[in-house]
Amino acid sequence: MIKIKFLSAVLILFFQLFYSQFKLKSISPSINQEDSLNVKIIETVERFLETQDPKYWLESDFKRFKSPYYEIIGIESGKMESNFYQPSLMEIIPTNEADKKIVKIAYIGYNEKTKSNLIKAIYNIIAVKRNNEIFLSKYIDYYTKDWIIKKEDNITYYVSPMKTYHIEEAEKQRKDIIQLSHFFKIEKFPILYYSATSPEEVFKLKGFDYHPMMYADTSGGFAADYGIIISGNNSEYYTHEIVHLYTAKLFPKIDPFFDEGMATYFGGSGKFDYQWQKEKLKKFLKENPDFDVLKHLNIYERLYFEKETPIPYVVSAVLCEMIISKFG
Template sequence: MLKVNFLCFVLILFFQLSHAQFKIKSISPTVDQQDSFNIQIIKTLGEFLETQNPKFWLESDFKRFKSPYYEIIGIESGKLGDKFYQPSLMEIIPTHEEDKRIVKLAFIGYNKDTKSNLIKAIYNMIAVKNGDKIFFSKYIDYATRNWKIKNEDNITYHISPSKNYSLEEVEKQKTDIKLLSEFFDTERFPIFYYSTVSPEEVFKLKGFDYHPMMFADKSGGFAEDYNIVISGNNSEYYTHEIVHLYTSKLFPKIDPFFDEGIATYFGGSGKFGYQWQTVKLKKFLTENPDFDAFEHLDVYERLYFEKEAPIPYVVSAVLCEMIISKFGKEKLFSVFKNGNSVEECLKTFNLSKNNINSELRKFLKV
């Protein structure tokens, strides 16, 4: 993997060679443009970036990942414009297989006001030669080609060489999966769990040498389509993200507020469980008597207490617990299914701006 100190080199390359006929802003002189394989890759890459047509991607990727290149859809947009970050081809790197090469892209924009180049991401994908055509593929299989694989009941673990495999955490995860299947009244399903040591390693699996979010937190991960969990918690246990696999199957219209809430209710958030989070929420509400939960229903708001408790997540989790205790889980499931806004869903449980704070505090005994 290339490190961020390579970015200075990228910035120098930015305006060296323009390819106006394709949607490639520049190509590094390190790319051998006389090589026939590379010529095909550059042509196909330009056409793919211009259209984002799935015909340029391996069909097998769609069967495993559903949306294999979703990470770069819209990546060119930013506060400085919809097409501010333009793709530059950094390198085409040979692999141990003759028909596959790594394609390394940088997404860079030029700020005319500050006269400076800004980089948003460096992204890798695999170019595969199939007959006389080039197809692209996700980077994750190449990145994990030397990882250990462990099969535990319905879970297939892919274990980073950087970490130790914990059977204790595996057993804990299997127990939680049994509980979730009973709660959601559904059969267990295959889960593909990539176990890494940090969010930085998570983003590398997703193809990024650099992404601004890969250094934002010390823990975290993703639940992906088709039963994939990528964990950056240095653990074989990540119930929060596994809950998202259940909700995506059973309640595809669920509002993100409730989706994160029910995941936090069962799996906590980050390294801490739900009970720990509720203790922190009670302390937060005590120290902030004027806090209005109704003004913070955006579950992605980065509002933390003591750097560890994500307030909107925990508020939603407590509301889920409160609703289950008062109305039963089936009533909560009906809200998950209907796809209404958070405000509309809360009305179902007689909650509004006028009483949500008092009901929340009463339930928590604050």
């Protein structure tokens, strides 16, 4: 236990040193710095940005999200150089709760060659007053405060008010979970499923008003620690990402190639199931006989066929199917 605590302390120190940022580059004149609460918020935000010390964050967030501010770890780096994008405080916005305010931070870099400013992202944090101290918190609860909540078996759905809840998709998801639990020999566990309309809304859930990737795709989402699914597919069905929750529990060191292969085998990829994807792979290989599969096993390579089939994902899924059919 002592060794584990020591290792945890070393890892926290490493992240603080490696990813430490600078003080706020600027503070918008629209922010009232004569307001005592705003002054406390600015002080806390600056200390956190300098150190990324977890002590400035609500402890309850770590119990729910494991790493509640991972989205901005390393965000100051870009193609220009490391630490190119510096944080600027844009707004401190009141909410309908006296002890909570929205803190809006922009990450902006100045290009000396072009004499122009470049924006990387705009990120929201909730500042919470507790016992005359300020703590920071993840934006997701505030953003989803008016979302519809539906409970289906072991899944709690948070449904965007901009979409319709589909009970038939939730039922299909329930049946898939029964099959997954049987295959992986693991009991069903609680899943928190955020059902958003699009990747743009997914990024807003994560706290971003703007991020360069929020318009890159028309569908997608991800699985997060502690049984969380965030879907931008306008659907209550996302078996691909739910598979990742199972593999994370059973095989925390699983190779990403096979992790995506298993997820694709059971849940397809994007809007299409595995059989559809496999037929597209067959077509792709027939049309590209010189294609060397072994040179394209990196699942982070954005290699798509007909804009729908991620080649490395499906290749891995085929290998998984072969292994399962032969060895069980």
